[in-house]
Amino acid sequence: MVFRIELRRSIAPWAGLALVVVALGFLFLLSGPWWKVPAPWTGNTTTTALWLRFLLVFLWPIAVGAGAIQGMRDSRSGMVELLSTTSRPGWHRAVRLAGAVGALCALGVVVVFGVGLAEVLGHGGFVSASFLPVLVVGLLAVVAGSWAGLAIGRLLPHPLTAPALAVLTLVVSVLAWTSIERNVVPFSYSRFELLAPVLGEPRGALVTTSTAVDLGQTAWFAGLAATGFLLLAAGSTRARVLSLLPVVVGAAIALPVFPASADGLLAPDGIAAQKLCDGPICVSRAHEDRLAALAGPGREALAMLAKLPGAPTRIEERTSPASVTDPPARDPGVVYLDFQLNDVLLTADASTLRTAVLSGAGLPTCVRPSYGDLADLGGRMIAAAYFTGELKPLPEYGGSWFRRESSPVEQAWQKFRALPAEVQFARIVALRHVLLTCQGDPLDTLVPGALR
Known part of the structure; x- marks a missing residue:
C-alpha cells in the first residue's frame, strides 16, 4: 500500500517515462548509426542491448537528475524535523522511496529493450541469452544512479542541485564514451571511464561485453547503489561517513578487474559468433x-x-x-x-x-x-x-x-x-x-x- 502511494506521489513514473521517450526518440526519429551496418540494432538481441548501453550517455543523467529532484522532497515540503521525530527507522521510508524510483527507472530501460526485442523478432534477427549480462549491468547502473541522485538531493536540497548533477553526469558520461570509443576520438583509454555505464557504439553484431567489464561494473554499481541507499537512510554524520564504505569497496574491486586496454572491452558473442x-x-x-x-x-x-x-x-x-x-x-x-x-x-x-x-x-x-x-x-x-x-x-x-x-x-x-x-x-x-x-x-x- 505504502509502495503504491510512493509510486503515485513521487517522480518515479515520470522518470521512467522520460527514459522511454528519450531512448525511443533516438532510436526511431534520428538517423543515427543504430540502424546501419555493421551492427543494426534490430539484427541481434545482444546488439540491441549494446546500443541501449550506448544510449546511457543520455539516459543515465536523466535517472540521476530525477533521483536528485525526488531526494529534495522532504526539504521542500518542510518535513525534515517532523520526520526526524518519528520512531520509525529512516530506512523504512528509504526502502519504499528508493524502491519506487529505482524500479520505475529500471522498468523504463526494460520497456525500451522490449521494443528492441520486438524489432529483432519482426526483422528476423538473432535471439539468444547473451544479452542478459549487458542488460542486467545497465539496469543496475540506472538503479544505482537514481539512488545516488536521491542521496545527493537529500543531502544538498538546493534548487540547482538536480540540474547541476544531471549536467555533471552528462559530462562524465560523454568523457567516458570518448575514452572508450576505440580509435575514433583522440582520448586515451582509462579504466576509470568504466565507472560510467556507457559503452562505445557497437562495431559488429557478433560481439558482447567481456567478462572483465561485466564483473567489474557489477561490483562498482552494486557499491554505488548501496552507498546511495545508506546515505538516503542515514540519520547521523557517523552513519553517512560509514555509508561511503560500499562505494569505496566497489571501486577497489572493480578497477583492478577492468581490462587494461580498450581491446579487452568486447569479446566474441559465444552463441552468435559460434x-x-x-x-x-x-x-x-x-x-x-x-x-x-x-x-x-x-x-x-x-x-x-x-x-x-x-x-x-x-x-x-x-x-x-x-x-x-x-x-x-x-x-x-x-x-x-x-x-x-x-x-x-x-x-x-x-x-x-x-x-x-x-x-x-x-x-x-x-x-x-x-x-x-x-x-x-x-x-x-x-x-x-x-x-x-x-x-x-x-x-x-x-x-x-x-x-x-x-x-x-x-x-x-x-x-x-x-x-x-x-x-x-x-x-x-x-x-x-x-x-x-x-x-x-x-x-x-x-x-x-x-x-x-
Whole structure:
C-alpha cells in the first residue's frame, strides 16, 4: 500500500517515462548509426542491448537528475524535523522511496529493450541469452544512479542541485564514451571511464561485453547503489561517513578487474559468433542460413583459386568487429567474408557469393572502410574477373560509389585480358602479394599506369 502511494506521489513514473521517450526518440526519429551496418540494432538481441548501453550517455543523467529532484522532497515540503521525530527507522521510508524510483527507472530501460526485442523478432534477427549480462549491468547502473541522485538531493536540497548533477553526469558520461570509443576520438583509454555505464557504439553484431567489464561494473554499481541507499537512510554524520564504505569497496574491486586496454572491452558473442561449418566453409551461428547458400559457390571458388601458389583452402565468416581505422586482418590460407559490413551478402545469390570469394584472389581490401578506393576495388574486381571471365561489381561496402567511377577499371580490364595467359597469371600472383603485405597499388600491379 505504502509502495503504491510512493509510486503515485513521487517522480518515479515520470522518470521512467522520460527514459522511454528519450531512448525511443533516438532510436526511431534520428538517423543515427543504430540502424546501419555493421551492427543494426534490430539484427541481434545482444546488439540491441549494446546500443541501449550506448544510449546511457543520455539516459543515465536523466535517472540521476530525477533521483536528485525526488531526494529534495522532504526539504521542500518542510518535513525534515517532523520526520526526524518519528520512531520509525529512516530506512523504512528509504526502502519504499528508493524502491519506487529505482524500479520505475529500471522498468523504463526494460520497456525500451522490449521494443528492441520486438524489432529483432519482426526483422528476423538473432535471439539468444547473451544479452542478459549487458542488460542486467545497465539496469543496475540506472538503479544505482537514481539512488545516488536521491542521496545527493537529500543531502544538498538546493534548487540547482538536480540540474547541476544531471549536467555533471552528462559530462562524465560523454568523457567516458570518448575514452572508450576505440580509435575514433583522440582520448586515451582509462579504466576509470568504466565507472560510467556507457559503452562505445557497437562495431559488429557478433560481439558482447567481456567478462572483465561485466564483473567489474557489477561490483562498482552494486557499491554505488548501496552507498546511495545508506546515505538516503542515514540519520547521523557517523552513519553517512560509514555509508561511503560500499562505494569505496566497489571501486577497489572493480578497477583492478577492468581490462587494461580498450581491446579487452568486447569479446566474441559465444552463441552468435559460434562457427558452423560444412567442410571448409564456415559461417557464424547468427548467419547459419547462409551456410547452404555459400557451400556450392564457395567450393567452386576455392577450386578456381587452387591453381595459385599458397592458395586458400578455407572460407570463413569474419566475426570480429569492424575497425573504422584499420584494414581487416588477412590470412593467405583463409578467405574471409564479412556479412556484417557487407550485408548484401546476406541475400546474395550463388554468382555474387562466388565473386565475393574470388575478389582480390581471395584477399580483402588494404584500405580502411570508406566509400571506396578506386585502385583497391578495381584491382580486386579484375582479380575476380580473371577467374570468371566477367567483370562484375564487388558485393561490398562502397560498391554504389564504385559503380559511378568504374570506367577506368573497365578499360584496365580490357587491357589485362589482352595480355598473354602466363603474364596474367604472374600478375594475379603479384596481386596476392600486394594484398597480403598491403604494400603497393593493386590496380597498377595488374595494369601498370591504369589510372594515369
